[in-house]
Amino acid sequence: MTDIDAVRLDKLDKLDERSWQQRYQRSLMGVFGDPQELLVTGRGAWVSDSQGRQLLDMLGGIAVNALGHAHPRIVEALTQQAQTLGHVSNLFTSVPQMRLAEMLLNAAEAPEGSTVFFANSGSEANEAALKAVLRHREATGKSRILALENGFHGRTLGALSLTHKPAFRDPFGDLIGGIEFLAPNDTAALEAAFEDDDVAGLFCEPIQGEAGVQPLDDAYLARARELTRSHDALLVFDEVQTGIGRTGQWFRFQGVDADVTPDLMTLAKGLGSGVPIGALLAFGQTASTLLGAGQHGTTFGGNPLAALAGQTTLETIQSEGLLENARRVGAHIASALAGVEAVAEVRQYGLHIGIDLDPSSSSAASPAKSLVTIARENHHMIINATGDHTLRLAPPLNLTTDEADIFLARFTAALKDLPR
Template structure:
């Protein structure tokens, strides 16, 4: 073994990127990275379970989970061991070859989704990429069927790549880039009359929607609406695409959200997944239900170099195994209900939308972004604001009873702290 090989075997990430105080690291960030995210809130250096530590040694309870990504929390021993052993065996092979983990992961997803014979999976690297694949499938169907329109929903978020952005409703995300993919119409969520009117001319190629809109503040699409979408798409030959990037892989207490709708009667033609699928390792997937949906894209019409590589699918397999064998679907339901009950007892909380550990919280009298800052800086709590008065929670699926109580305690203290600060500020202004 050469000296360079020996050195490589003993190097760690800390050797390559030694720790410094947060202030120095944030300055280096601003000097070297593009500002598309603004200035990061903290520099995080370590995690364990539902807790993380910053470069200055402060500990936080992570109730956002990397935005619904860290399904098993930070540094889960199973994920760590599987990724380590897989990298030591076979890390990447390109899409010219396959691997046992890729095949087994696809089979497991089809089993958990209760997909019919002839169903199949396409692996990608992210939710946006999974939605790009789904959109390309819909565009193929649009071309072959001659139907021109694709329906999405107001309040939707499907990603920031060009195709996914075309399906994302928020004007601030879309308008800076001019013309996107044409023929996309946005409908009001849960308005069945508007949905039926959109199908009246028999010109709809596909409908894509999230069963619960995460970026909009964890807002559900009614079961009746989802079932009507399924009826209309079947009757007209249009495709139904469910974006379960946030809601899939146990987040809501079912493997996939559509399974909670009339015993799976809203099973789509295509379903997209990512976020929690790899417990922090980048992996996305598009699931085609049945042979027709699974053959919309033929050889050479789509691809990815990294998607579905041995590391990504090993991480996904380990995640699915841990959720299945550790009773985490039940834990998600129980801990989610515990958190919802505690939140409803807080006077400043006006509404709680809780679906497993996918939770939206509406507030009165205080601004959600201010609460996020106060909770993080003064009470060691990581939460997320999706609007001026709305919080989103997406903690690890293995959150414990004790951690849920700690969250409620820290959030209550943060609200009291912020309310007191606002009262003092108001009194000071009145006095002056």
């Protein structure tokens, strides 16, 4: 092989008789299993696939596409930024990086002395948060870190150590030690865990997304804040899914009926409207100095392109009134679903919606997973199953009421296709 055409464009650019499934299996590592479809283009809440079908996207790239697909403001911003600075490394900074940090701190109503660390994903943001807690553990001599059962914080080593599901953890043997799991919303267990005053930090999602949009009670979160504060432990909120307007507030903790402002908060997913970016917010001077110079870093963190995507996302959510839209359209969907016979329960926080199917509504072993396929193939929409009977919706925050009604009509039709 010569370097004249080392990537073999001569073959790649010719019509390939293999299917896209064969191409994927031949060239990509199988960690995700087989893809459901090959998506080609998107606009707003709609995508087209390899068969030319128009699919209503009610998953939004798993809560990532906050503004939908190909939002003109994102396209324009990225085009302009790519013509100036694409990447500068962490030896320098850029205006988009600083401006996005300031916007996040303002939206979070963070106190003076608060700071932001930019990463590339939610897992990496949680890695940074864990390293900050480990620094606090070393400084205080406290040995234990708490996380919650059914929680999900990512797949990297540290984030996986905080993730409860054995199927994710067991293949990799021993992970980071000193991490214990508590049952969510069990206040007595939480209080018991703090009795020996040996807890360095508590990690939790205010709403557990991978568990099927399962919320932590306001009273539980308030007690968690009281206990961590009184025992010199750090409270860490993973708002990777719930942040950036997903629940109808900028951040879920702001919708709790108590002041539960955390010490650390992680973000990603919707922050970049499809451009990879994560962030760790440290609230106050003490939390902001847990990681010193050289103790953490990333080459791509705060990349000008990603930072401008984040900045544009926040500006657009604010200017287009998408927090209120998420609350209004989400409530419209939940109200309609509550009247559907096959639906046992709906949990709705803005456009973060969990749906439990009545087990008696279908003879399928996993009706939710069957419904995902039926919905896509027969009714041209994308939904997501997080369990045998549980579905998750996380559509774009600018989903319209008309599009919500299209979803509701297609969803109820899809339910009738389940085996009885």
